[in-house]
Each structure stands twice: as C-alpha cells, then as structure tokens.
Amino acid sequence: MQNITYEERAVAFIDVLGFSMLVDKSVHAVSAREELQSLVDMLETSIPLLNNGVCSTVPARLIPKHTYVSDSIILSAPLADPEIENYSGLDILIMRCIQLSHRFLGAGYLLRGGIAVGNVWHSDGNIVGPAYQEAYRLEGTGENPCIVLSESAKECWVKGFGGGSRMCVRDRETLIVNGLHDFYIVDKSHGGIERTFEKYRCIVDDNLVSELPVSAKAKWNWFKSFLEQEQSESANWVLSP
Template identity: 30%
Template sequence: MKYENRLIAFIDILGFKEIVRSSEKDDSKIEFLYSVLDYLKSWETSESWSSQLVEIEEDAQKKGVENFDIRDKTNSTSFSDSIVVSVKVENNVNEMASTLIVNLAYIGAILFEKGILFRGGLTIGNLIHNENGTVFGQGLIDAYQLESNNAKFPRIVLSDKLLKQLNYPLETKRNRYPYHQYLERFNDGCVGFHQMIYFQVIESWIEMTDEKIKISLGKIRKVIVNGLDTSFENPSVFEKFKWLKEQYNKLIILNDFDFETKTHENIKLKIRELNEGIHGHNVHYKYTDDFYDSTKK
C-alpha cells in the first residue's frame, strides 16, 4: 500500500446540526434527512461518476471524451454531514478535474433544490482512499482545511496547488477544458464554483428544456428567499444567503422565446432587494417577492 496522487474534494453540508435538531420533533424531517444522506451514499459507487455531462461539452469532444472517464479512478466516502471524493490522477489532471467538477456541481444543484447547501475544498495531493471507505493522507487534511478556512460561503474553492496544475492562463479557445466554464475568481480572491452554476453551463443541453430550468431555478429562488427571511438572529447565516442571492442574480440564463406570440419570457426571475420600488418598511424579502408576483397576475 502506498500513497497515490489524487484530486480530493472535502464537502460539508451547511446547517446539518439544525436539521438534525429539528428532526427530533418532526418525523418528516427524519425522512428528509435520510433521503439526502441516502442520495449522497449512492455516489459511493464508482460507476455513479459518469462523464455524461462532460461529453456534451465541445471542449471534451475535441479532446476525446474517453479521456474524461473517471469511473474506475474515483472513490467516495460519506459520513454524517460530510463527503470525501477523490480521483486518481496521472498526467491527466485537466480531464479528471473537469469531470469531477461537473459532477460536483450537478450534485450540488440537485441538493440545492431540496434546500441543502454545501461548501467544500478541492485540492490535489497524496492520499490513500479505498473502496471500503478507508481514507487518509495529507491531501485530505489540506482539503478539509481549505473547506473550513477558505470556502466560507456555499461554494467549493480550489487550492493554489491545484490551480497551478490546471490549464491557466487560458489564452486560446482550443486550450479550454470543461471546468473553465464552471470556475470563477470571486471578490474575496478565491477561485471556485457554486451549486447554481450548473444551470448556466448546462442550459444549452438538448435534454435540459427551458421548462426544467425554470422549475429548478424557481425552487432554488424560494430556498434563498426563505433563507434570507429566517436568519434574523444569525447574521453569519444571513450573509451566506445574501451572497447566494447575488450569485443567483448574476447567473446568465437566456430568456425563452415564444415564436407564436413573439415575446420573451424570463426563465430566471431575479431576487429583488428588500422593499425594492414599493412603499413600506417591511423586513421580509418574501413580501417584496409576493408583491411583484401579484402584479403579474
């Protein structure tokens, strides 16, 4: 047995303690919690880490989609409110990082619709990670510390060590990999991606219809508005949902065009500022949201 060079993602579910606490008084929360953990558990099978969402990318097609397959190189271990995912890397870090990032964004999007947020750290380093769940190494420590100290908001941030091995600076389109569409440099200097970016990247996929995106974004929008309105006594939680609101509003989602009426319909409705354009001194974002929703009827 020896250490392997692996991509390592350490992911933590936000607000897990509160969900567990509330489940003691609400049986439906127990079922909800179980379904979330069971979903994460399903990703412990290597075959779950499909390259399907990478294969639709032009960048992957030009480089050979078979090079982006991580199924026989991936191990995943979930415990309590955390999940560790690692991918064995040789001389293919750009391909392996692409498929891992795309799948993590997909998992995050699915969980977000259920009201589950996560944050994490993604790095590269020495690790032993077996199929039976045994995992240890400096790479895991680095990923955990990255999540704990740097992620801060519901996002996954990349280590400087990993960024130095990825294809930057990106000077021409032919050198682009799928992960380039997911990663961004945030205002605090960190590089990473949040759960919602999945919808911006994937919206051109033929299987992702405008109606599906509209429904998904509608659910996510409600999660954010509810989070803003249930954090009166917790500024740190409010800060996270305010950050999510800003990231949501920044998403570039094309409007749906109706050829019969020749009009555009917004697939993504913005989350407005508190009391934006209306009278009153209300303290709930939902009040503003409901006001504008009622004016459309």
C-alpha cells in the first residue's frame, strides 16, 4: 500500500455534460445505450490515445497522470521540474484540456471543469489533496460549459510562459481554457480549421433545435457565442499578412 506523499501539481477535473441524462435514457432505449457505450469508450481511451502522441524523449514523470471515473476525467502534472527549467505542468494540463475539448465537441459533447494548483497525491488508482478538491468544486459550481482556472492557477498562468497566449481567455472576471484554440484542431490540411469550425457550428445548431431541456440549451447558447468569437479570432489570424 502506498503512503500519501503530497507534491505541488496542477490538477484538472473535467465532466462531460449531458451524461446523466443519457444514462437515464439508456435503461429503456437501445439507441441511447449504444451512444452511451461509445461515449464511455471515448472517456476511457482519450488520454491513452493522446499519450501515444507524446515524444518518446519526454520523461514519463512529466506526462500528466489521469484517472477516469464514470463521466469524469481527472488529470494532474507536476507544477515544475528541477531538471527542465522552462517546464510548466499547468501549461501541459491546459493543452490536454484543449485537446479533449476538441475531441469531445467533435462527437457532440460539451465539457465543464476546473483547474487548480497545489498539494496533491496522485497514484495509479486514487487522487487526494486540496488542489484536487478545489478543481472538483470549480466544476460543480460552474454554469457554463468551460474549464475554469482557480485564482491560484490564474496567477500561475499569468506569470508563466503561456500567459501571453490564447490557450486561456477571459470570460468576464473568470479565466477559462480556450477549448477552441485552433492550433489543436486535428485537421491540419488546407482549410481544415474552417471545416472544423463549420462542423462545430452544425453540432451547436442541431442541439439548439433539439428537444433538450431549457437548461441544456442555455449551455449550448453560451457555447455558440464563444464559438462565434473564436471563429472570428481564428479568421483574423488566417487573413493576417
């Protein structure tokens, strides 16, 4: 049995929205059960698939640990590394969150979560610590489909190497992960960014005209505004000389 040993880590707690409703439907509807199976498979395999793309020279200790439970993915990475001067576990975790946001949105799902930094013990089968609890609370108290940085994570991000990038953006007084950052769009072919954003727009519109509850549609409405904002931002970069 392992002893609890805390270390400074960045922690992300991420939920897939709409999971509970899908579970309820799956009891009596075969189509819902098939969709649930596909979603569970995606939850279980997404991080291992992303890890397969990590360069073999990256030390294993720096690759984010992950725990998958029901509709939640929990990630953590060491905040810093004594052997690599510019390493930032927070940056790495935010990158992973963006990759997951693209992956799940492409399948028709929105994510919500929280990121915190602080003391954590993350073993192969469990995670314990104040930073984990803070990330968990951030997800639970959030309304919009986005991943929110805690105050301590925000301070760490602003002061760090990534602070000037658009990997995180402001939503009023809150700093959120930019889950639509176009650098992490999988389609790298000519016109791939535009095609991907168009696909996302169709997914959003389909959900807004569906029979979803009002509360769920409110989340898709928020996301539609965010999508339009990021699509416009991406177009400006494409058109700039």
